[in-house]
Amino acid sequence: MARIATRLPGExxxxxxxxxxxxxxxxxxxxxxxxxxxxxxxxxxxxxxxGMAIFLMSxxxxxxxxxxxxxxxLPWYATILITAFWLSLLHELEHDLIHSMYFRxxxxxxxxMMFGVWFFRPSTIxxxxxxTLHLHHHEVSGTDSDLEERGITNGEGWGSHxxxxxxxxxxxxxxxxxxxxxxxxxxxxxxxxxxxEARQLAAKTLAVYFPLGIIHYTLWxxxxxxxxxxxxxxxxxxxxxxxxxxxxxxxxxxxxxxxxFCLHFVSSNMHYYGDVEKHNVMQQTxxxxxxxxxxxxxxxxxxxxxxxxxxxLVRDPFYLREAIKHDCQKVLRDNGVRFNDFGTFYRANRFxxxxxxxxx
Numbered sequence: 278m279a280r281i282a283t284r285l286p287g288e289x290x291x292x293x294x295x296x297x298x299x300x301x302x303x304x305x306x307x308x309x310x311x312x313x314x315x316x317x318x319x320x321x322x323x324x325x326x327x328g329m330a331i332f333l334m335s336x337x338x339x340x341x342x343x344x345x346x347x348x349x350x351l352p353w354y355a356t357i358l359i360t361a362f363w364l365s366l367l368h369e370l371e372h373d374l375i376h377s378m379y380f381r382x383x384x385x386x387x388x389x390m391m392f393g394v395w396f397f398r399p400s401t402i403x404x405x406x407x408x409t410l411h412l413h414h415h416e417v418s419g420t421d422s423d424l425e426e427r428g429i430t431n432g433e434g435w436g437s438h439x440x441x442x443x444x445x446x447x448x449x450x451x452x453x454x455x456x457x458x459x460x461x462x463x464x465x466x467x468x469x470x471x472x473x474e475a476r477q478l479a480a481k482t483l484a485v486y487f488p489l490g491i492i493h494y495t496l497w498x499x500x501x502x503x504x505x506x507x508x509x510x511x512x513x514x515x516x517x518x519x520x521x522x523x524x525x526x527x528x529x530x531x532x533x534x535x536x537x538f539c540l541h542f543v544s545s546n547m548h549y550y551g552d553v554e555k556h557n558v559m560q561q562t563x564x565x566x567x568x569x570x571x572x573x574x575x576x577x578x579x580x581x582x583x584x585x586x587x588x589x590l591v592r593d594p595f596y597l598r599e600a601i602k603h604d605c606q607k608v609l610r611d612n613g614v615r616f617n618d619f620g621t622f623y624r625a626n627r628f629x630x631x632x633x634x635x636x637x
Contacts (some may be wrong), residue, residue: 278326280303284296284299284300285556285558287416287555288556288557288558289557290556291554291556291557293340295554295557295559296403298559298612298613299557299558299559299589301612302589302608302612302614303589303590304611305608306586306589306590306605306608307590309601309604309605309608310590310592310593310597310601313597313600313601314597317551324378324379325379325383325386327376327594327596328370328373328374328379328380328594329379329380329390331366331370331596332367332370332390332393332394334361334366334510335363335364335370335397336367336397337391338359338360338362338363339360339363339364339397339528339529339532342356342359342360342363342528343356343360343524343528343529346524346528347524348380348525350425351501352428353456353527356527356528356532357527357531357532357535358532358535358576360528360529360532361532361533361535361536361539362575362576363574364397364398364532364533364536364612365536365539365540365576365577365578367393367394367397367398368394368398368471368536368540368577368578368579369578369595369596370390370394370595371391371394371395371398371401371404371407372595373595374387374390374391374394374404375404375407375408375411375412375434376591378594379594381449386458390443391404391405395487395489397529397530398533398536399489399490399493399533400493400494400497400530400533400534401490401533401537402485402486402490403483403484403485403486403487403489403490404579406482406485407425407485408479409481410424410425410464411425412470413425413464414426415588415591416556417555418548418553418561418562418588419548419550419551419553419560419561419628420550420553420555421463421467422463422464422466422467422468423464423550424460424461424463424464424482426545426548426550427463427550428446428457428460428546429442429443429446429459429541429544429545430442430443430449430541430545431544431546431548431550431626432550432551432614432625432626433456433625434625435622436627437543438452438453442540442541443538443545444534444538445494445497445534445539446537446541447486447490447494447498461479461482461483464478464482465478465479465482493530493533496522496525496526496530496626497526497530499522500522500523500526503519503522522558522571535576536576536577538578539572539573539574539575539576539577540577540580542573543565543570543573543574543577543580543581544577544580544581544584545557546565546621546622546626547562547563547564547565547580547585547627548561548562548586548623548626549561549562549563549621549626549627549628550578550626550627551625551626551627551628552627552628552629553628554632558588558589559613559614560628562584562585562588562614563585563614563615563616563618563621564581564582564606564609564610564614564616564619565581565582565616565617566581566582566606566616566617567617567619578595578599579599579602582602582606583595583599583602584610586598586601586602586605586606586609586613589609
């Protein structure tokens with residue numbers, strides 16, 4: 278009975294062994310999560326309030342960091358790293374909001390939170406559009422039309438372009454536009470049921486960074502270009518606009534760049550791509566727990582340690598997954614989910630352990 282209850286429609290065509298393993302894992306994760314909820318009834322009953330508290334605390338952290346930096350109390354490097362941590366919480370909130378885990382019945386508050394997590398993370402795409410892309414990711418994870426993951430370099434062979442894209446998503450798009458076009462086309466061809474729907478999806482994908490992303494990357498590239506010019510020429514450019522740009526860069530632009538690099542590095546490498554069987558959660562992700570990953574995980578809230586749990590069971594908010602991760606990881610490991618498979622760096626994220634043709 279438990280196995281039947283924990284199977285999803287798309288998994289019916291999988292091999293029986295994989296179906297049974299997925300059902301077993303999902304059933305155990307449900308049991309572990311239910312146990313946590315029973316031990317913490319207050320947090321369970323006030324999930325909306327918990328989400329709002331984390332939202333307000335994270336925004337307050339960003340603002341306080343900026344004030345301390347302006348007062349000369351917090352040095353620039355500490356401001357960037359600490360603020361990046363607060364922004365990583367906002368990313369997790371956005372992900373939970375995409376799955377409607379907070380204020381499901383109050384769309385006004387829900388949408389205020391959606392805008393808030395976007396406003397303080399302007400390097401990211403429009404979260405309302407991302408909802409469509411992310412739910413699609415769950416349906417087709419690891420396949421050609423998985424725009425969300427392929428857009429952050431999953432499946433691409435390691436080289437200068439992949440590294441550049443992880444540091445700066447916009448430069449990654451501009452420096453290899455044909456690749457981006459192919460990824461978007463694969464997504465549209467999979468989703469569109471008519472020529473009109475294809476046009477609408479194409480318009481949406483063109484608007485993903487409008488307007489906040491465009492503002493962010495314009496200011497970020499101006500900041501980098503300005504200081505590169507000063508370094509090369511030995512000149513110094515001053516003025517109130519330079520002071521303002523430097524302040525915004527330290528308190529918002531650079532923290533977002535650092536946080537985004539950590540998240541995209543972890544996410545694009547812990548997801549498999551290319552030879553993944555559709556709907557087979559056993560092949561979609563691995564778990565990253567190695568110690569050398571701690572600096573990255575510190576700024577993406579242990580994404581590599583907990584995201585595989587989310588692929589098997591979507592229902593739980595990020596803080597609950599973090600609280601139960603050790604018990605859940607044991608279940609995943611005992612049932613054959615891979616841990617710390619760093620060979621994917623050489624296989625461009627292919628699931629197969631044998632060398633395979635990879636995207637150049």
